Amino acid sequence: MHNQTEHRLDGNSPVLGMKDVIGGYSPRRPVLHGVSITVMPGEMVGLIGLNGAGKSTAIKHILGLMVPHSGEVRVAGTTLEENPERYRSSAAYVPEQPSLISGLTVKEHLRWTAMAYRIEEAEASVRVAALAQAFRMTEALGSLPDTLSKGMKQKVMLMNALLVSPPLLIIDEPFLGLDPLAIRGLLEALDEARASGTGILLSSHILPALERKADRLVVMHRGRLIAEGTPVQVKAKAGCSGPGETLDDAFEALVAAEEGGVPRG
Numbered sequence: 001m002h003n004q005t006e007h008r009l010d011g012n013s014p015v016l017g018m019k020d021v022i023g024g025y026s027p028r029r030p031v032l033h034g035v036s037i038t039v040m041p042g043e044m045v046g047l048i049g050l051n052g053a054g055k056s057t058a059i060k061h062i063l064g065l066m067v068p069h070s071g072e073v074r075v076a077g078t079t080l081e082e083n084p085e086r087y088r089s090s091a092a093y094v095p096e097q098p099s100l101i102s103g104l105t106v107k108e109h110l111r112w113t114a115m116a117y118r119i120e121e122a123e124a125s126v127r128v129a130a131l132a133q134a135f136r137m138t139e140a141l142g143s144l145p146d147t148l149s150k151g152m153k154q155k156v157m158l159m160n161a162l163l164v165s166p167p168l169l170i171i172d173e174p175f176l177g178l179d180p181l182a183i184r185g186l187l188e189a190l191d192e193a194r195a196s197g198t199g200i201l202l203s204s205h206i207l208p209a210l211e212r213k214a215d216r217l218v219v220m221h222r223g224r225l226i227a228e229g230t231p232v233q234v235k236a237k238a239g240c241s242g243p244g245e246t247l248d249d250a251f252e253a254l255v256a257a258e259e260g261g262v263p264r265g
Ligand SMILES: Nc1ncnc2c1ncn2[C@@H]1O[C@H](COP(=O)(O)OP(=O)(O)OP(=O)(O)O)[C@@H](O)[C@H]1O
Pocket: 025, 031, 049, 050, 051, 052, 053, 054, 055, 056, 057, 058
């Protein structure tokens, strides 16, 4: 495996370049109908859409778990076919459901990740201590997963991904189950990851957090992108730029417009 620093790209090359992807579970019934998503180094892109919109399917294509029927996915400049090792080691994924190894403590999970990604021991200890502090997990470092709450397990997953600090970090619905302090810790840790050049694709139904933190939003509906841009641009497109109008209002209006309803505003 390469050292992560070798994967750093210059600030002008996307860490994710998904272009015109048609894909899904059967070639006869595509779920994605020409989806393009770009994430630049240091950028946080929020992926939003109703249940069944195609977010998880898009993520599976990005992770190389599904192959596009047509179109292309590049991670850190390469396709899965061109350089599978570089492609796979350039993206870290945090699923909505934590999956931890029952026999390993929190610290052992982190140490194992550091070894797998060839992070030097001294550097790993400093980063583990900082992450544990940010997530208020210092006292839980010696605990086994079965003794942790759901939110604490989710924190361990996030800490592992942030320890790797990959070029592309994909996070699925991270806010559910986290207490308010943990959400703040997560957002601060994500800011740090972005400052070091990690690009983040964050899928969530919790729109206020995305409205505050995402540089850009990609709005999916029925396997297509129906809006894209900064939160301000997406709200403007939905006709929801008025004072007090939120991203939730904008999302509702965009979906209503697609479904043949009348957008507000
Ligand atoms: N394993 C599968 N086989 C066939 N079709 C699937 C499979 N998984 C999902 N789909 C279909 O693909 C479409 C998109 O689902 P997907 O899981 O990508 O949506 P999502 O936006 O992630 O939704 P959610 O917010 O509920 O997680 C849906 O119509 C769904 O029924």
